[in-house]
Amino acid sequence: MDLGWCMPTITLGQTRLTLLRDGTFWMDGGGVFGLVPRVLWERVAPPDDLNRVEMALNCLLIEADGQRILVETGMGGKLSEREAGFFNLSREGGLVARLADLGLTPADIDLVVNTHLHSDHAGGNTALVDGAVVPTFPRARYCVQRREWAAASFPDERTRATYLPENLQPLASQLRLLNGDERLTPSVRCLVTRGHTLAHQSVLIESGGQRALFLGDLAPFTVHLERLAWITAFDTEPLETLETKRAIVRWAVEDDLLLIFDHDPRVPWGRLRQRDGKLTVEPATVTSNQ
Secondary structure, X not given: OOOOOOOEEEEEOOEEEEEEEEEEEEEEHHHHHOXXXXXXXXXXXXXXXXXXXXXXXXXXXXXXXXXXXXEOOOOOOOOOHHHHHHOOOEOOOHHHHHHHHOOOXXXXXXXXXXXXXXXXXXXXXXXEEOOEEEEOOOOOEEEEEHHHHHHHHOOOOOOOOOOOHHHOHHHHHHEEEEOOOEEEEOOEEEEXXXXXXXXXXXXXXXXXXXXXXXXXXXXXXXXXXXOOOOOOOOOOOHHHHHHHHHHHHHHHHHHOOEEEOOOOOOOOEEEEEEEOOEEEEEEOOOEEOO
């Protein structure tokens, strides 16, 4: 089932979680699966003729505590035709159109949270309007880790292709820089989950005795959590990723966390089960907004 446009929803206590998809794109399988041989990863993510695998741009709308909180903004609509073609990017109006399907405009968003500032997570932070790049969400505070903002503002040779100034600089007056784990509302917290980047963060939602965790690129696909050794080639600190995932796995199994995956095109959210020493993500039951 293609969940891209049906906008599945889960109610968690007093909060409402809606999955919004900015589109899909295709990325080199060797990058997505790192040291894992193709003969193994192609069983779970069949590649195209260019060795690319399909990846979703899953974003999350959290309605909690009288706030509308958007986690991730996808690639956005600023890419040139050539750039979009490089990623085989497919967007039917993208994130803003999905919000409109819910009767919302960008001005209805109170907070935007980026797990990190790579262009496939923060490209939709800004939009091109009458030749100028401006914040897509005019009222929102954009929440990101201070150390992530610093890394993105001063990229090196390895990161400058994904930390793009046009996704960052227009946000200066709307930034909320976080210093480690911080609570945004009574029900929503940001937790540093280091590894993919130095200050990568995940988003924890707690309501009615239930918990959900948006993982960001700590585990792009379900298999990245089911198999601890599967780590992307893009992670700046892969051994940190390994230990962070180990801790999250224990927590997810013990507390029955609802886990939300930002790039998995087939299973965007589910719960981790451990049976006979094997970890498996079971898809969550959802309702549709369409």
